Amino acid sequence: MDSNATSKPTLYFDGACPVCTREIAMYRRQPGAEGIEWVDVTGCDTARLGPGLTREAALTRLHLRLPDGRLLDGAEAFAGLWRQLPRWAWLGRLVGTGWRLRVLEAVYRLFLRLRPLWRGSRPAPPAT
Template identity: 40%
Template sequence: MDTTLTRPDAKRLHVFYDGGCPLCSREIRHYQRLTSEAAIHWVDIQRDHATLDHFGLRQEDAMRRMHAYRPDGEWLIGVYAFLAIWLQIPRYRWAARLVRLLRLDRPLQRLYHRWAERRFERLCNDERCKLPHS
């Protein structure tokens, strides 16, 4: 699947993920199978530096947490990025709505940030943290 920026004015959600992370890549591949390219533009931050530059997103920031950019210009980070993805996938739409209905987004965001920071530190301590384009 081509992740290079094809249309800067695309009317779809842009999701920035760490393609160098096996867990992240596996989850994104799962989502890609369940949705169309018309709904979400998947950006592997390890390979697509042009799109990072276009959106003004530093690779280190993108590696630390999942980012999504909505067509209306709003940035969504962490759990909010996942909720935006889920809303685009019919099979997961109910989960996004349930998280919001039960007001679980903030507690889940705090948990996600802790997990993401540990993941990033572990990658950097193991010298797998590649930031050639920061």
């Protein structure tokens, strides 16, 4: 196990994005959510991001750090998150590999192109 590993998966999300914030709030109300660390990267200190993750990268795409220290991003992070939540685990298993994961990644990339329209022009806070 990686020396930076924790006992819980950690999800890194952009708390300045209204769409992202609503979606994360919905996931946080789900059974199993207490087993995940939820980190709003707009307000956390840089050390909280851990190895291999910059604030800029974390603000650009969803990231999930697994308990073994592996870092997933984009569609793979969504599938990993869903597998952690009992009501969503079936979806994580369904789309978490192969062509379905590639389709989910394509849809996510499309969302990322539209996201600045919702996020607004608020700059991220300075790194601490």
